[in-house]
Amino acid sequence: xxxxxxxxxxxxxxxxxxxxxxxxxxxxxxxxxxxxxxxxxxxxxxxxxxxxxxxxxxxxxxxxxxxxxxxxxxxxxxxxxxxxxxxxxxxxxxxxxxxxxxxxxxxxxxxxxxxxxxxxxxxxxxxxxxxxxxxxxxxxxxxxxxxxxxxxxxxxxxxxxxxxxxxxxxxxxxxxxxxxxxxxxxxxxxxxxxxxxxxxxxxxxxxxxxxxxxxxxxxxxxxxxxxxxxxxxxxxxxxxxxxxxxxxxxxxxxxxxxxxxxxxxxxxxxxxxxxxxxxxxxxxxxxxxxxxxxxxxxxxxxxxxxxxxxxxxxxxxxxxxxxxxxxxxxxxxxxxxxxxxxxxxxxxxxxxxxxxxxxxxxxxxxxxxxxxxxxxxxxxxxxxxxxxxxxxxxxxxxxxxxxxxxxxxxxxxxxxxxxxxxxxxxxxxxxxxxxxxxxxxxxxxxx
Numbered sequence: 102x103x104x105x106x107x108x109x110x111x112x113x114x115x116x117x118x119x120x121x122x123x124x125x126x127x128x129x130x131x132x133x134x135x136x137x138x139x140x141x142x143x144x145x146x147x148x149x150x151x152x153x154x155x156x157x158x159x160x161x162x163x164x165x166x167x168x169x170x171x172x173x174x175x176x177x178x179x180x181x182x183x184x185x186x187x188x189x190x191x192x193x194x195x196x197x198x199x200x201x202x203x204x205x206x207x208x209x210x211x212x213x214x215x216x217x218x219x220x221x222x223x224x225x226x227x228x229x230x231x232x233x234x235x236x237x238x239x240x241x242x243x244x245x246x247x248x249x250x251x252x253x254x255x256x257x258x259x260x261x262x263x264x265x266x267x268x269x270x271x272x273x274x275x276x277x278x279x280x281x282x283x284x285x286x287x288x289x290x291x292x293x294x295x296x297x298x299x300x301x302x303x304x305x306x307x308x309x310x311x312x313x314x315x316x317x318x319x320x321x322x323x324x325x326x327x328x329x330x331x332x333x334x335x336x337x338x339x340x341x342x343x344x345x346x347x348x349x350x351x352x353x354x355x356x357x358x359x360x361x362x363x364x365x366x367x368x369x370x371x372x373x374x375x376x377x378x379x380x381x382x383x384x385x386x387x388x389x390x391x392x393x394x395x396x397x398x399x400x401x402x403x404x405x406x407x408x409x410x411x412x413x414x415x416x417x418x419x420x421x422x423x424x425x426x427x428x429x430x431x432x433x434x435x436x437x438x439x440x441x442x443x444x445x446x447x448x449x450x451x452x453x454x455x456x457x458x459x460x461x462x463x464x465x466x467x468x469x470x471x472x473x474x475x476x477x478x479x480x481x482x483x484x485x486x487x488x489x490x491x492x493x494x495x496x497x498x499x500x501x502x503x504x505x506x507x508x509x510x511x512x513x514x515x516x517x518x519x520x521x522x523x524x525x526x527x528x529x530x531x532x533x534x535x536x537x538x539x540x541x542x543x544x545x546x547x548x
Contacts, residue, residue, distance in 0.1 A: 108143045109184070109203050110210075112150045116180050119155065119443050146195075153191055154184040155442040156276050159250040161186050164232040168223045178216060181207060185224055190232060197228050245269050249276055251445055255435070258450070262486045267521065267531060271484065274533035275438040275445075281318040282309060282338040282537070284364075286399050287371055289332040292316070302326055310516035311535065312341035314371070330398045336364040337437075339530050339540040342517075343429060343480045344368035346509065346544055351376035353424040358411040358467050361388030363395035365429055370401040379404045380418070382411050412466045420469045425476055428467055430460045432481035432488050436539025439532060457487050464496055468503075468545075476506060477545045482538055484531060489541035493526040502548050509544040 106114075154161065161183040169182070185204040188195050201224045208217035238244040242260055246253045249272035259268040283306075285295045292314065299306055299316075304326060309315030315338045323329055344365045349355055349372045357366045360381035370379055383389050386408040396404045409417065411428075433453055434444045464479065471477050481488055497503055505526060513528060522529030527543025 107203065107207075108147045109150065110207055112147055112154075112184060113177065113181055113207060115151055116154055116184060117177055120176070120180070120446075149192065150184055150188065152442065154180075154187045157187060157191070157250045158183060158442075158446065159247055159252070161250075163235075163247045164190065164227070165223070167233055168226050172219075174219075175212070175216075177211060178208070178220065181211075181220060182223060185220075186227060186232070189224070189227065197224075201225060201228065241265065245272055249273055251275070251438075254450060255445060255448075259484070263484075263531075270533040271531050271539070274531075274536065275442075277439065277536065279439045280536060281323055282336060282341070283316050283318065283323055283329075283333045284312065284314045284336045284341055284368060284371075285316065285328075286332045286334070287314060288375065288400075290328075295328065295333070298328060299323075299326060309338040309341065311338045311514055312345050314368070315341045331400070334364060334367060334395065334399065336368070337538040339436075339535060339537045340364055340482070341368060342514070342530075343427070343478060343540065343542055344372065345514075346512065346542055347372070347425050347427055347478050348476060348512070348544075349373050349377075349425050353377045354422060355379045355425045355427070356414070356418075356423045356467065356470060357381040357427045357429070358414065358463065359383060359429050359431060360392050360406070361385075363392035365427060366392055366404055367395050367399050367401055369425075369427070370396070370404050371399070373403065375401055375403045377403060380423075381406045382409045382414065384408065384410055412462050414467060414470060418470050421472045421475075422470050423475055424472055425478075426467055426471050427478050427480070428463055429480045429482075430456075430463055430488075432456055432460070432483040433485065435483040435485055436530075436532060436541075437482050439538070453485055453487055457492065460488060460492050461495070464492065465499075468496075468500070471547075473547055475546070478542065479527075479545065480540060480542045482540055484529065484539040484541075489529060490524055490526040493543055493545070496545075497526075503545055504548050506544040506546040 164186050165182055181204055185200050188200045189197050204224060205217050205221045208220040235244055235248050238247055242256050243253060246256045251272050256268060256272060259271065285292055295316065296306055304321030304323060305319040306316040307319055309317055317338065347369055349369045351374045353373060354377060355369055357369065357379060360366045361383040366379055366381040381392050381404050389406050389408045392406050433448050433456055434441060438445050479493065517528060520528060520530065520534055522531055527541060530540045532539045
């Protein structure tokens with residue numbers, strides 16, 4: 102690491118960047134580790150401080166309020182206090198005195214004596230008195246909001262849509278650490294061979310209940326496996342289920358309308374034994390490059406990739422061209438808050454409306470491209486009826502010749518048969534169902 106910056110200084114700067122410029126934390130963390138040459142033994146602490154502070158931002162502000170009141174302070178000072186309180190409350194292996202000393206040193210370096218004295222006073226006060234209790238919050242929606250660090254409007258919206266109990270479980274699940282799942286490339290090795298090889302490497306896994314190609318990592322670093330990235334793809338297991346439900350077969354013609362970063366397109370290609378054609382589109386060339394890179398890594402040759410607005414695909418393809426269509430639509434991402442916690446602070450209700458309009462247009466643009474006996478899977482990585490069930494409900498009203506495929510519900514894995522998110526319009530997987538990403542999935546066919 103560059104001498105002038107400690108792990109906590111790098112963490113502070115990164116947290117500032119996420120909150121002020123809206124960068125995605127999961128991308129910026131990897132960039133910062135590389136740029137500042139964070140030592141191997143410090144990577145865990147660095148990642149924990151950044152993710153933990155983001156995950157629990159509203160909780161940390163609740164803890165700080167009695168000690169700072171309405172005092173005006175620079176944003177970086179509040180961020181420094183948040184990350185320091187996070188370490189004091191949630192990281193047992195880091196002694197309070199070390200956290201406080203480091204915070205004071207950073208405050209002196211970035212500010213002046215008055216700021217460092219203020220930081221020192223606040224943190225020593227918290228160390229002495231302890232943080233306030235959630236028991237003081239009478240409104241149960243507000244308590245979930247503060248306790249799990251989700252904006253009040255979002256908790257309230259979910260309570261209206263799914264009830265209090267489901268919402269509470271979902272919010273609690275979103276602040277748990279994310280497990281890693283991988284998908285094997287079946288043309289290169291079987292799932293049994295993958296399990297055996299990984300265990301030899303000291304990586305413990307279990308089979309996924311959602312995909313016969315999926316493994317959940319229980320112990321070990323999958324990035325150090327010899328199998329990665331050419332025989333294994335990191336992919337959330339609920340995301341794998343989307344491609345499973347496409348029911349793609351060899352020699353079919355398949356459309357993946359919003360394909361980046363390529364996890365589902367490459368999974369479909371594997372299901373097709375690289376026989377047939379997949380047309381994978383995304384709006385931006387930079388994202389399309391990710392799909393191409395993933396296909397190259399896995400030696401998959403039947404994916405044609407192009408940057409294009411999928412609302413205009415009728416300019417490139419005739420009606421009734423595709424046996425299968427996947428529309429994994431742009432969405433608010435409210436199902437992936439466990440791995441992208443910054444989303445919950447940057448989204449507003451108007452974003453849901455804006456994206457719902459795009460989803461509406463995309464569905465109606467790609468539907469004519471489906472063959473008469475074809476199947477269209479609509480999915481999102483969000484948890485909101487307006488982006489999910491309501492989209493399908495409205496579409497079915499407009500197209501009397503369209504229905505949710507009855508076979509879809511029969512073909513869902515046994516682990517999904519009794520989920521509380523099942524409805525006549527598809528299945529809403531909540532983050533707590535599999536301790537994985539929240540996803541909505543449905544499959545449409547012509548009557």
